[in-house]
Amino acid sequence: MNNADHKDLRDRPIRTFGRTGGRALSPRQQALFDTRLDHWRVPPPLPAQFAPDSLFAGAPPVWLEIGFGGGEHLVAQAGVHPEVGFIGCEPFVEGVAKAIAGIEDNQLANVRLWPDDARLLLEALAPASIARTFILFPDPWPKRRQQKRRLVQPAFLNALARVLAPGAAVRFATDVASYADEALLAVLSSGQFDWTAERADDWRLAPADHVTTRYETKKLGDCAPVFLDFQRR
Numbered sequence: 001m002n003n004a005d006h007k008d009l010r011d012r013p014i015r016t017f018g019r020t021g022g023r024a025l026s027p028r029q030q031a032l033f034d035t036r037l038d039h040w041r042v043p044p045p046l047p048a049q050f051a052p053d054s055l056f057a058g059a060p061p062v063w064l065e066i067g068f069g070g071g072e073h074l075v076a077q078a079g080v081h082p083e084v085g086f087i088g089c090e091p092f093v094e095g096v097a098k099a100i101a102g103i104e105d106n107q108l109a110n111v112r113l114w115p116d117d118a119r120l121l122l123e124a125l126a127p128a129s130i131a132r133t134f135i136l137f138p139d140p141w142p143k144r145r146q147q148k149r150r151l152v153q154p155a156f157l158n159a160l161a162r163v164l165a166p167g168a169a170v171r172f173a174t175d176v177a178s179y180a181d182e183a184l185l186a187v188l189s190s191g192q193f194d195w196t197a198e199r200a201d202d203w204r205l206a207p208a209d210h211v212t213t214r215y216e217t218k219k220l221g222d223c224a225p226v227f228l229d230f231q232r233r
């Protein structure tokens with residue numbers, strides 16, 4: 001390994017996700033992944049200053065879901081909002097295959113997939129090109145020594161703020177109390193977002209437009225789900 005390789009490893013951001021593979025895909029999932037991903041993915045390589053609305057007919061507003069898991073929320077929101085273009089980011093292969101199935105079963109034309117680390121997409125996106133984003137139940141990394149792997153931290157928030165249009169909505173949800181505290185503090189300290197909650201029920205209850213995710217129903221955390229809605233200044 002030469003010095004350049006060492007530098008590459010040093011510069012790589014710390015990994016925020018767990019496994020990307022695992023169980024074998026079902027024959028249908030494997031076939032969808034092998035034959036349909038190229039149709040649905042955001043095509044690489046991305047040009048610098050990538051304009052995401054160019055992926056969709058009519059250059060609609062674009063909403064981004066980071067870590068869509070099995071894609072239930074992504075597919076449901078895309079069905080409710082045909083006037084919006086959706087990009088879902090998820091490196092977990094089974095989740096990507098499930099999302100392709102959901103897109104095709106529901107005959108959606110307004111979704112594209114980024115089957116990789118969302119932070120690579122954020123780097124390439126043009127400034128102020130995203131109108132809304134969802135970060136729902138990101139990997140909790142509950143042990144103290146793992147917490148550096150949490151997605152929501154200052155460098156990520158700066159990258160996210162750069163691509164969000166003024167006024168863009170951000171939804172963060174978690175059922176891990178220490179992550180809710182940490183994320184709220186990090187977002188507010190960044191000075192680039194306002195927390196839109198006016199009363200406790202605004203963060204204690206699921207917002208009216210929330211679609212329950214599979215992970216959420218497992219109730220693996222240590223508190224009831226907390227929903228933090230922010231607005232990019």
Ligand SMILES: C[S@@+](CC[C@H](N)C(=O)[O-])C[C@H]1O[C@@H](n2cnc3c(N)ncnc32)[C@H](O)[C@@H]1O
Nearest residue numbers: 016017067068069117118136137139213214215
């Ligand atoms: C705990 S799961 C929750 C999935 C889904 N949001 C839900 O609520 O069912 C978190 C997901 O975020 C994904 N993830 C973690 N870091 C990511 C990153 N940097 N970019 C894209 N996805 C990421 C993981 O692969 C994982 O599938």
